[in-house]
Amino acid sequence: MTGSAKKAEVLHSGSQTLIGALQRNGVKQVFGYPGGAIMPLYDALVGSDLEHYLCRHEQGAALAADAYGRITRKAGVCIATSGPGATNLVTGIANAFMDSVPMVIITGQVPTALQGTDAFQEVDIFGITLPIVKHSYILRDVADVDGVVDEAFQLAQGGRPGPVLIDFPKDIATAVTAQSRYVPEADYQAPILDVVAVQAATDMLSKARRPLIIAGGGIAISDSIRSFREFAARTGFPVAATLKGLGVLPTDDPGLVGMLGMHGNGAANHAVQNCDVLMVVGARFDDRVTGHLAQFAPSARVIHLDIDPAEISKLRKADISIIGELGPALDGIRLRGAASASWRAQCDAWKKEFAWRYDAPGDGIYAPGLLRELSLARKGKMTITCDVGQHQMFVAQHCHFEHPLDHISSGGLGTMGYGLPAAIGAKIARPDSTVVCVSGDGSIMMNIQELATLKRYGLSVKIVLLDNSALGLVRQWQEIFFQGNYSEVDLSDNPDFAAVAAAFGIASRTINRPAEVSGAIQWLLDQQGPALLHVPIDPLENVWPLVPPGAANHKMMKSK
Template identity: 45%
Template sequence: MKTGAKILIEGLQREGVETIFGYPGGVVLPIYDELYDSPLQHILVRHEQAAAHAADGYARASGRVGVCLATSGPGACNLVTGIATAYMDSIPVVALTGQVPTSLLGNDAFQESDITGITMPVTKHNYLVKKTEDLGHIVREAFYIAGTGRQGPVLVDLPKDVTTREIEYEFPENEPVVLRGYQPTYRGHARQVDKAVEMIAEAERPLIYAGGGVISSNASSDLVSLAETLMIPITTTLMGLGAIPCTHPLNLGMLGMHGTRYANYAVTESDLLIAIGVRFDDRVTGNVQTFAPNARIIHIDIDPAEIGKNKKVDVPIVGDVGAVLSDLLAKVRKKQNDNWMERIRVWKERHPMKFRDDDVLRPQFIIRELSNLLLPDDVIVSEVGQNQMWTAQYYCFRKPRTWITSGGLGTMGYGFPAAMGVHFACPDRTVFDIAGDGSFQMNIQELGTVAQYNIPVKVAILNNRFLGMVRQWQELFYDRRYSFTELPPVDFVRIAQAYGVDGIKVESCEEVRPALQAAIDCDGPFVLDFRIEREENVFPMVPAGAAINEMIGGDTE
C-alpha cells in the first residue's frame, strides 16, 4: 500500500526530477513528510512566486521540465505570476499545489482557492486530482504535456485526502502516454517544405527571423547551418538570442522595438522572411501592417494557432523547428546573395550599436565588460525593463540557453529567482542576474534562499533609482512628467549583508571590472550595486504603433 504522497514522489522520480522548488503549508504536509527522506532535492524559497520562477529558470537552462510545489489558497495563488510567465514563453513547468480535502471542495474552506479555475487561461493544461487512483497517470500526463509539442506549464492540484489515502498502485512500465485530444505535429508537411525551398531559391533579399522556438527545439546548429548554406542573415527575437553566436558574420542581432537598426532595415527591405519559432509579437513587429512589407513569408512553428494569428503568411509549415530545419537542409541548394549581403554590411557599418563611452558609469559599459569576462557557457538572466533591453543589446551571447529572460509576460522580479533555478540546472557555470533596482526589489527576499543554500548567483543591479523603462516613456512621450517612477535610494549591499550575502557598491567605470571579477571569483552569492547614470535611455527605439524602420535615437549619423 502507498499513500498518494508516496505515489506522487515516486512519479516525480520516474520523470527524472532531481530538484524541486517549494514552500510548505497545511494541506501539503503529507507531501512534505514524504519529501523529508526522499532523494529529491527540495529548495525552500521565501515566496511561492520565486518557486515558480526558479522552476522556470531551471527548465530554460536545462531543457527539462522544472517543478515547483506550493500549498493551497495563497500558496497556489502566489504561483500564478510564475505560471503565466512560463506560459507566455512556452516553458515546460509542472506546478504542484495542495488543495483542501475533496469533502470540503467548494465550501470556501480555510486556504481554499479554485486554482484550476484561476490558472485555466495560463496553463497548457491543468488537473484537479479527485481520486488517489488517478494520481499516478496524471503525473505522467502532466510531464508529457508540459514537455512535448509547444511546451508549457501544467498544474496538478492535490487535495489533502488524495495524498493521504493509501492504495495499491504500481506505475506502468514502458507504456507511452496516449491522449486522444493531444497529438502534436512534429514533421513538417513535405509539400510545404518543397514550396519553401522553391521560394528560398527565388529570393534575392532573404532574411531569417528566429525566435524562442529554435531554442526550445534545440535547433540552433541546424539554424546556423541553413543560414550558412544559403548565405541568409539571421535576426533573432529577444527569446531567440543565443540561437546564433553574436560574433557570427550572418548575425544581425535583435529586431523590433529595441532591435538594431540594421535588423529592422533588413526586415523592411527583405523580399523573403523565413520566420522560425516566432509569433509576430507586437514588440517585434511594431505596426504589423508595415512589418516586412516587401516580403513573402514562410512561417515554421509547432503550434498551428500561431500561423496567421498576427500576420498573413505565404507558406506555413507546422512542425518541430528542428525537424523542419533538417528537412530543409536536405533539400536546399547552396546560394549566394552578394548584393543583399553588401547592403546589410553597409547598414551595419553606418548604424552600429553604440553608446556614449565616457567617464560616466553607464549600464551598457557594465554589460560589455561582463560580456568580456564571462565564458561562452556562462548564463545571463535578466529582470524586465531597461536592464533587460541593454543586456539583449550589448551582451554577446554565444550559445543557446545562456540567456534567460521573461519575454512574453515581462515579469519584473523574474530574474533573481530564475537565476537560482538556472544554478541547479548547470551548477558548474557562473550565473548572473542583471537587474534594475525596481525589479530586484520585487523578489529581494530570495537573498534568504541564496544565503541558506549558498547558491552562487551574482546579481548586478543597474541602480538608477528609477523604474527606468517607464521613466524613459514618460520622458519621451509624457513630457518628462515622472509620475511615480522615482525610487528612493536603497543600500543594497547592506541589505545583502543582513542576509549574509557579500556585496560591493560601484560608482565609477574603473571599479567595474574588479568588482565583476570579485563577484565571479566569490564561491557564493554576490550583489553588485552599480550606481549608474540615472537617465540613460534604451536606444534605438521604435515608438509604439510605428513601423519598425522608424526608429528614434541611437543613430550615429
C-alpha cells in the same frame, strides 16, 4: 510481524505515490514552499531522494522552476500549498505559459468534502489558472495519481511546451492505494513533415533576392540549434533574432544582423523592413517584434516554421507554413543558391552604420559598456538572467552570447522579479556555468527575499544591480510619450543595496566611477559564493533605439 512468507499488498499514500511518480519522470530537484493543505506531501518528501529548494515566496519557486525548465528542457517542478500559496504561483505560471516553458505545478487543496464551502485557504486554483496552463487536473481519486503525473509531464514537455497544474486535495494525498487506474493519453507525436510545403519554401527561398531569417525562441526550445546554424551557414541568409532567439547564432557571427523590434538594432530593423522573403523560425510575431503590424516587412512574402498550428497566420499571414519539428524542417530545405552578394553587402553596411558605440560622454558608469565587458569576461559558460526594464534591454543589446542558454529573460510576460529566482533555477540546472543575474533597482525589490535562498544553498550567483533610482523604462516613456509628466517612477529613497545583501550574508560592493568597472567585474566573478555588485548609474540614461508604439520598425527614435 509474524515472519511468514505471506506477501502483503504494498499500500502507498497519494503523497508517496506522487513523489514516486515525479522521480519516475526524471525529477531530481523541486522548488517550493510548505503550508497546511500540502503538508502530507512535505511529510512524504522527508527521506525521499528529491532535492527540495525552499524559496522564500511561492513566486520565487515558480520562477526558479521556469528557468530550470528552460535550461534542462524538462519540466521544472514547483510546489505550494492551497489558497495564497497557490495564488502566489500565478505570475510564474503565466510567465512559463507565455514563453512556452515546460513546468509541472503541484498545489495543495483543501479536502474534497470541504471544496466549495469557502474553507480556510481554499481557492479555485484550477479555475484561476485555466487561461495560463497548457492543461490542468484536480485529483479526485488516489488511484489516478500515477497516471495523471505521467500525463502531466508528457503534456508539459511534448510539442510546444507549457505549464501543467495538478491540484492535490489533502484527502487524496493521505488516502492509500495499491492500484493505478488512470491511463495517460497524451503521448506526443510530432506531426509528419509536409514535403509539399517544404518544397514550396525551398522554391520561394531560391528565388528570393533579399531573404531574411527571423530566429525565435522555438529553436532553443526544440533543440534545433545545430540544424539552424547549418542552415544559416549553408544559405548565407542574414539572420535577425528575437529577444528569445538571441544566442542561436553567436553574437559575433557575421551572419547575424542583430536583435529586431522595439529596442532592436537598426541593422536588423532595416533588414526586416527591406527583405523580400521572410523566413520565421519558431517565433510568433509579438507586437514588440513587429511594431505596427500592417507596416511590418511590407514587401516580404512569409514562410513560417512552427510546431504550433495555432501560431500560423495568427497575426501575420503566412504565404507558406511548415508545421512540425524545426530541426527536420530546416534540414529538409535543401537550397543550392546562396544569398545574393549585394544583399549581404547591404546588411553589412547597415551593421556598420548602426553598430553599438561605447564612447558615452559623462563621468558616470555606462551600463551597456559594463554589461558587454562582463559578458566578454567569461571563462567557459556564462548564463545571464535578467529582470525586466531598461537593464533587460541593455543585456539583450550589449551582452555576448554563445548559445541561447546563455540568456534567460522573461519575454512574453515581462515579469519584473524574474531575474533573481531565474538565476537560482539556472545555477541548479547548469551548475558548471557562471550564472549572473542582471537586475534593476525596481525589479530586484520584487523578489529580494530570494537572497535568503542564495545564501541558504550557497548558490554562486553573481548579481549586478544597475541602480538608476527610478523605474527607468516607465520614466523613459513618461519623458518621451507623456511630456515629462513623471508619475510614481522616483525610487531615489532606495535602500542601501550593498548593506541589504550584507544583511543576508552575501558579499557586496558598490562602485561609482568608470575606472572601477574592470576591477569590480573581476572581483564579482572571483567570489566563491553569491555576491552582489551595486552599480549606481545615470538616472536619465535611456534605451536607444526605440520604435514608438504603433510605428513601423524602421521609424526608430535615436539618442539626441
